[in-house]
Amino acid sequence: xxxxxxxxxxxxxxxxxxxxxxxxxxxxxxxxxxxxxxxxxxxxxxxxxxxxxxxxxxxxxxxxxxxxxxxxxxxxxxxxxxxxxxxxxxxxxxxxxxxxxxxxxxxxxxxxxxxxxxxxxxxxxxxxxxxxxxxxxxxxxxxxxxxxxxxxxxxxxxxxxxxxxxxxxxxxxxxxxxxxxxxxxxxxxxxxxxxxxxxxxxxxxxxxxxxxxxxxxxxxxxxxxxxxxxxxxxxxxxxxxxxxxxxxxxxxxxxxxxxxxxxxxxxxxxxxxxxxxxxxxxxxxxxxxxxxxxxxxxxxxxxxxxxxxxxxxxxxxxxxxxxxxxxxxxxxxxxxxxxxxxxxxxxxxxxxxxxxxxxxxxxxxxxxxxxxxxxxxxxxxxxxxxxxxxxxxxxxxxxxxxxxxxxxxxxxxxxxxxxxxxxxxxxxxxxxxxxxxxxxxxxxxxxxxxxxxxxxxxxxxxxxxxxxxxxxxxxxxxxxxxxxxxxxxxxxxxxxxxxxxxxxxxxxxxxxxxxxxxxxxxxxxxxxxxxxxxxxxxxxxxxxxxxxxxxxxxxxxxxxxxxxxxxxxxxxxxxxxxxxxxxxxxxxxxxxxxxxxxxxxxxxxxxxxxxxxxxxxxxxxxxxxxxxxxxxxxxxxxxxxxxxxxxxxx
Amino acid sequence: xxxxxxxxxxxxxxxxxxxxxxxxxxxxxxxxxxxxxxxxxxxxxxxxxxxxxxxxxxxxxxxxxxxxxxxxxxxxxxxxxxxxxxxxxxxxxxxxxxxxxxxxxxxxxxxxxxxxxxxxxxxxxxxxxxxxxxxxxxxxxxxxxxxxxxxxxxxxxxxxxxxxxxxxxxxxxxxxxxxxxxxxxxxxxxxxxxxxxxxxxxxxxxxxxxxxxxxxxxxxxxxxxxxxxxxxxxxxxxxxxxxxxxxxxxxxxxxxxxxxxxxxxxxxxxxxxx
Numbered sequence: 001x002x003x004x005x006x007x008x009x010x011x012x013x014x015x016x017x018x019x020x021x022x023x024x025x026x027x028x029x030x031x032x033x034x035x036x037x038x039x040x041x042x043x044x045x046x047x048x049x050x051x052x053x054x055x056x057x058x059x060x061x062x063x064x065x066x067x068x069x070x071x072x073x074x075x076x077x078x079x080x081x082x083x084x085x086x087x088x089x090x091x092x093x094x095x096x097x098x099x100x101x102x103x104x105x106x107x108x109x110x111x112x113x114x115x116x117x118x119x120x121x122x123x124x125x126x127x128x129x130x131x132x133x134x135x136x137x138x139x140x141x142x143x144x145x146x147x148x149x150x151x152x153x154x155x156x157x158x159x160x161x162x163x164x165x166x167x168x169x170x171x172x173x174x175x176x177x178x179x180x181x182x183x184x185x186x187x188x189x190x191x192x193x194x195x196x197x198x199x200x201x202x203x204x205x206x207x208x209x210x211x212x213x214x215x216x217x218x219x220x221x222x223x224x225x226x227x228x229x230x231x232x233x234x235x236x237x238x239x240x241x242x243x244x245x246x247x248x249x250x251x252x253x254x255x256x257x258x259x260x261x262x263x264x265x266x267x268x269x270x271x272x273x274x275x276x277x278x279x280x281x282x283x284x285x286x287x288x289x290x291x292x293x294x295x296x297x298x299x300x301x302x303x304x305x306x307x308x309x310x311x312x313x314x315x316x317x318x319x320x321x322x323x324x325x326x327x328x329x330x331x332x333x334x335x336x337x338x339x340x341x342x343x344x345x346x347x348x349x350x351x352x353x354x355x356x357x358x359x360x361x362x363x364x365x366x367x368x369x370x371x372x373x374x375x376x377x378x379x380x381x382x383x384x385x386x387x388x389x390x391x392x393x394x395x396x397x398x399x400x401x402x403x404x405x406x407x408x409x410x411x412x413x414x415x416x417x418x419x420x421x422x423x424x425x426x427x428x429x430x431x432x433x434x435x436x437x438x439x440x441x442x443x444x445x446x447x448x449x450x451x452x453x454x455x456x457x458x459x460x461x462x463x464x465x466x467x468x469x470x471x472x473x474x475x476x477x478x479x480x481x482x483x484x485x486x487x488x489x490x491x492x493x494x495x496x497x498x499x500x501x502x503x504x505x506x507x508x509x510x511x512x513x514x515x516x517x518x519x520x521x522x523x524x525x526x527x528x529x530x531x532x533x534x535x536x537x538x539x540x541x542x543x544x545x546x547x548x549x550x551x552x553x554x555x556x557x558x559x560x561x562x563x564x565x566x567x568x569x570x571x572x573x574x575x576x577x578x579x580x581x582x583x584x585x586x587x588x589x590x591x592x593x594x595x596x597x598x599x600x601x602x603x604x605x606x607x608x609x610x611x612x613x614x615x616x617x618x619x620x621x622x623x624x625x626x627x628x629x630x631x632x633x634x635x636x637x638x639x640x641x642x643x644x645x646x647x648x649x650x
Numbered sequence: 651x652x653x654x655x656x657x658x659x660x661x662x663x664x665x666x667x668x669x670x671x672x673x674x675x676x677x678x679x680x681x682x683x684x685x686x687x688x689x690x691x692x693x694x695x696x697x698x699x700x701x702x703x704x705x706x707x708x709x710x711x712x713x714x715x716x717x718x719x720x721x722x723x724x725x726x727x728x729x730x731x732x733x734x735x736x737x738x739x740x741x742x743x744x745x746x747x748x749x750x751x752x753x754x755x756x757x758x759x760x761x762x763x764x765x766x767x768x769x770x771x772x773x774x775x776x777x778x779x780x781x782x783x784x785x786x787x788x789x790x791x792x793x794x795x796x797x798x799x800x801x802x803x804x805x806x807x808x809x810x811x812x813x814x815x816x817x818x819x820x821x822x823x824x825x826x827x828x829x830x831x832x833x834x835x836x837x838x839x840x841x842x843x844x845x846x847x848x849x850x851x852x853x854x855x856x857x858x859x860x861x862x863x864x865x866x867x868x869x870x871x872x873x874x875x876x877x878x879x880x881x882x883x884x885x886x887x888x889x890x891x892x893x894x895x896x897x898x899x900x901x902x903x904x905x906x907x908x909x910x911x912x913x914x915x916x917x918x919x920x921x922x923x924x
Contacts, residue, residue: 010905035901295721299677321827325806329723332807337681357826359805360794368685393689485706513706544704574703603658635653 010034017041027057030073042073046080055081055088062092062103075103079110086111090119098128105131109138117147124150124162133165140169152177160190167194171230176201183210192223197267200227208239212246215275225260228274229267234303235274243278254281261287269297277304282311286323289316289338290331298334305338313342317350325357336365345375352381360390367391371398376406379413386417386426396425400432407433422448424456431460439464446471451480458486462493469494469502476502481511488517492524499525507533512542519545523552531558538563543572550575554582561588568592573599577607584615594620597627597640605636613643621647651680655695662702666712667791667845668874669720682718686711717792720869722761725808726768727816729864729896735914736860737772740891744859745778747889752783756858756885758846758878759866760788763799763839764808769862770835771820787855789844796841802831846878857887865895872903879904883920892918 014037017029021044029041045058058081061067061074078085085107092104105123108116120142123135136154139147147169154166155177163185170176176198185195196214199207207227214224228235228243235243247253260272261284269291276284285308292301305312316324316335324335343351347369355366367385370378371394379402385395403410411433418430418441427445431438442464445457458475461468472494475487488506491499499521506518507530519537522530535558537549550567553559559567565588568579576596583589589611596608609627612620624644631637651659656679660671671679683698690711692698702708702715727733744753753773757766766788773784790796805828809817821829844851846866861882867875882892883906892907894900900907900918907918 295672295678296674298675298681302681321806326810327807329807330721333678333682357805358803358828360798394685397688481706516704544706547700547704574700603654603661606654635657 010037013037014040017044020044023054023057027061030061030070030077031067033069035069038069038073039076042076045077052084052088055085059088059092063097063100065097065099071103075107075110078107082111083113083115086113086115090116093119093123098126098131101126101128101131102134105134105138109134109141112141112143114142114144114147117142117144121146121150124154129159129161132159133161136162136165136169138169140172143173148173148175151175152181155181155185160188163191164194167191167198171198171201174201179204179207179210186214186220186223193226196223196226197230200230205238208242212242215243215246216250221256225271225275226267228271230270234277240274240278243275244280247275247279253279254284257281257284258287261291266296270300273297273300273304277307280308282308282315284308285312285315285338286327286331286335288312289335290328292330292334293328295330298330301334302337305334306341309342310344310346313339313347317347317354322350322354324354324362325359329361332361332365336362339365340368340372343369343373345373345377348373348375348377348381351378355381355385355391363388363391364394367394367398371395371401374402374405376409378402379406379410383413383417386423386429392423392425396429399429403433422453424452427453427456428460431463435463436465439467442471443467446474451478451482454478454480454483455486458483459490461487462490469498472499472502476505481509481514484509484511484514485517488514488521491518492521494525496522496525496527496529500527500529503527503530504533507537512540512545515540515545516542516548519548519552523548523555526556528556528558531556535559535563538567538570543575546570546572547575547578550578551582554578561586564588565592568596573601573604576604580604580607580611584611586615590615590620594623597623602633602636605631605633606639609636609639609643613639613646616643616647617650618647651676651695655699658699659695659702662699662712663716663719664871664874667716668847668870668878669716670869670871671719675719679719683715686715686718713792713794717794720792722792722795723865724761724764725810726764726804726812728765728768728811730811732864732893732896732915733768733772735912735917736769736893737776739912739914740860740893740917741773741776742778744891745782748859750783751781752785753779753860754856754858755784755786756855756861757786757788758844758861758863758882760790760795760799760841761792762795762804762808763788763802763841764804765862765864766799766839766841767802767820767831767835770839771816774835774838775819784838785856786839787842788839789842789846791843791845793843796843799841802836803828804831846881847874849877849881849884852881852885855885858885858890859887860891860893861886862893864893865898867894867898876903880906883907886920888920888922890920892920894918 013032013034017037017040020026026041026045030038032038058074058078061070064070089104089108093101095101105120108120117139120135120138124132126132126135136151139151151166151170154162157163179202182195182199185191199210211224211227214220257272257275260268263269273288273291276288285305288301288304292298316322316339324332327335351366351370355363367382370382382395382399385391399410414430414433418426422445427441430441442457442461445453448454458472461471461475464471472487472491475483478484484506491502491506503518503521506514507522509515509518515537519534522534531553534549534553538546540546564579564583564586568576568583568589569592570576579589580593580596593608593611596604599605599608609624612624621644624640624647628637628640628644631640656671656673656676663669663671687698690701692701702712705711755769757769760766766786770786773779788799803824809829817829820832820835822832824830863882867878870878879900883904886892908921910917910919
């Protein structure tokens with residue numbers, strides 16, 4: 001029995017380190033026994049203000065032989081320091097201790113600065129083989145034309161480890177050498193996999209000829225597969241045709257591809273997906289969908305599944321026990337997308353069976369696909385689905401979609417149903433399909449006992465244009481906020497003048513959610529008369545109301561500089577972002593944008609930079625430069641750099 | 651979905667339940683959430699993010715969104731080697747240590763109930779536990795999943811690792827080729843709606859002998875994992891076991907558990923006070 005000792009003392013030290021910013025204390029913590037404490041100290045040093053003394057202190061830790069944990073932690077910290085670390089580490093490449101030199105090469109690789117390439121190329125001649133290999137690998141991250149040439153040169157050196165390092169580096173640089181340099185390397189078991197991977201990057205037909213030949217042979221097939229695993233975008237039609245020809249004569253192709261699609265190795269799965277698309281084996285459709293496991297390959301899996309067309313869907317949906325029902329949730333998810341996109345009249349029966357299978361998720365897929373199958377036979381199962389709460393919303397949308405092709409048939413099928421008890425989704429789809437003829441049903445809905453039905457009636461009232469004002473008038477005075485929200489969403493359709501009386505009442509509602517929708521309606525219909533009330537609402541306690549009012553004001557243009565300044569300094573970041581997005585022509589907003597470059601929220605800083613890019617001038621450059629230097633968030637930094645470029649170009 | 655919109659959505663989900671929407675799941679997120687935008691009449695993912703923050707129905711929508719995005723892959727008798735360890739090694743130890751003839755087991759993040767029912771089947775059929783009071787609690791964040799769990803009716807996908815003998819022993823037939831968990835295995839399982847970030851809610855649970863939380867922590871950020879594992883430590887009795895998924899461990903999260911090498915598997919145990 002093995003025990004991992006619990007260590008309260010380490011927990012206490014972890015807390016201490018987490019609370020300090022002092023460099024000396026953090027350096028000392030790199031020598032802790034606990035891996036967690038060392039890691040935390042390294043992480044904190046990585047983001048500490050960089051100085052020569054910090055770099056020297058870390059290099060000093062790196063020199064302590066016997067202190068493996070501390071050295072690794074110092075290496076981690078150094079690898080995050082940026083350009084300032086490059087020069088001292090280049091110096092370290094000349095250290096008498098090969099261990100130090102290897103550390104230097106590894107860290108320079110992590111830093112990935114092209115400024116280090118020259119020194120790393122020199123280190124390829126190091127007397128120590130580990131330093132040479134580490135330098136080759138590091139060149140795969142620093143890049144540059146010289147690095148590529150040097151790595152090409154290594155492929156001819158009679159040192160398999162160095163050759164593998166060079167092959168992997170060139171793969172990461174996506175810089176394959178001419179094919180003749182790679183061909184000999186597929187012969188050796190040590191370099192074979194890396195060589196095939198790089199052959200896949202060679203942009204020449206002869207490379208594909210090699211791959212195709214290798215795929216034909218059982219002995220070379222598994223390694224050659226790696227040539228196809230580097231890209232998740234589709235291969236060219238020519239290459240696919242050649243791959244298809246290559247595999248057509250292979251007896252066990254289905255079994256082999258099945259195995260590859262289930263591989264733990266992502267590259268193998270990618271390659272197998274490319275091959276399935278090339279050879280068009282619809283029976284593999286369930287395996288293709290399952291290859292999306294983990295989510296990373298979902299896009300590629302779906303595109304391959306779609307390329308298998310109707311026969312692929314048959315493999316998923318048909319038979320006494322459809323494959324779709326046996327699949328994992330992620331596999332189902334990808335398969336479902338393909339079923340919805342490729343739906344056709346042929347699938348009405350299996351989709352109806354799927355709808356009745358009793359699984360909510362699959363039921364919704366079946367409903368969506370039935371809506372797109374362009375068959376009148378889909379109407380009946382969709383009508384039944386309207387009675388099932390779990391899929392009624394999807395069924396309502398599906399019937400609306402189907403009515404674009406079969407308007408009379410869908411309307412006729414629904415007409416008897418709306419004579420019975422009303423449900424929200426039935427009201428919605430009926431209004432969409434029947435238009436002005438829906439008046440009696442909409443009127444009934446607005447008097448229904450259930451508030452959900454009344455709310456649906458309010459939302460669709462605009463389809464009965466002539467009566468809409470009267471119908472919405474009933475909804476505006478409903479005791480349920482849900483119904484009044486429905487009315488607020490619809491009232492914009494009446495226009496700013498005809499809808500004014502209703503909108504004024506809604507803008508004075510006591511319920512925040514109704515106010516927010518009413519502000520949205522004012523914006524949508526261009527109700528400029530509402531600006532004074534909207535300005536009042538920017539002082540509301542509910543952020544949702546404030547945001548809606550600000551959005552409306554920014555569109556309607558009813559806020560003066562003082563109001564804009566107040567809104568841009570709001571406590572809620574979403575409100576600030578909205579003002580920054582829409583108000584970049586205002587000096588008050590731009591002044592606030594400069595302050596917002598310091599906001600704790602990254603997305604507010606992004607919005608501030610974007611506002612300055614749009615409306616700023618030369619006077620804002622220095623603020624952006626300061627912000628650029630201190631910004632640690634990648635997205636925010638990118639926005640600031642973009643803004644700086646825009647202002648400097650102006 | 652722009653990188654900014656993806657990250658804003660990630661922030662919303664992370665704050666709500668610790669779930670981290672990874673960059674490489676952007677395509678999946680777009681595909682699974684697109685029908686929600688259509689249903690709500692929203693124009694883009696930025697608007698959807700605001701809906702999740704401000705709309706009166708935001709809590710309901712957040713649950714729907716998380717339910718759509720979390721893989722929640724589960725089926726009966728998943729990870730059989732670990733279950734064998736439970737039956738052959740963990741249960742005998744627990745039975746030996748127990749003060750009375752009762753056991754409390756928590757399946758945290760139980761999704762649609764396959765795991766707690768599997769535990770009920772294994773423990774209910776265990777000769778050492780005959781006549782014991784076994785209480786198995788399944789909790790999840792998704793009301794929809796819990797509703798399916800309470801219904802206890804399953805299709806072929808949930809049974810893909812179940813032998814014909816197990817099907818005959820533990821399930822009754824239902825319509826459309828589906829099966830229903832037999833009453834005797836259903837009745838010792840109860841369910842509750844719990845966000846694992848809600849420490850206050852979790853403190854209402856009894857002290858547990860075993861906690862199963864398999865393939866749930868992988869979707870959380872480190873800080874959330876730490877909080878959840880701390881919660882497990884509080885809810886577990888001394889000498890109680892924590893069973894994680896095979897790709898999960900507690901390295902760098904806590905030192906409150908000891909790693910125990912059993913003959914069939916590695917498991918975590920809450921140490922006894924000296």
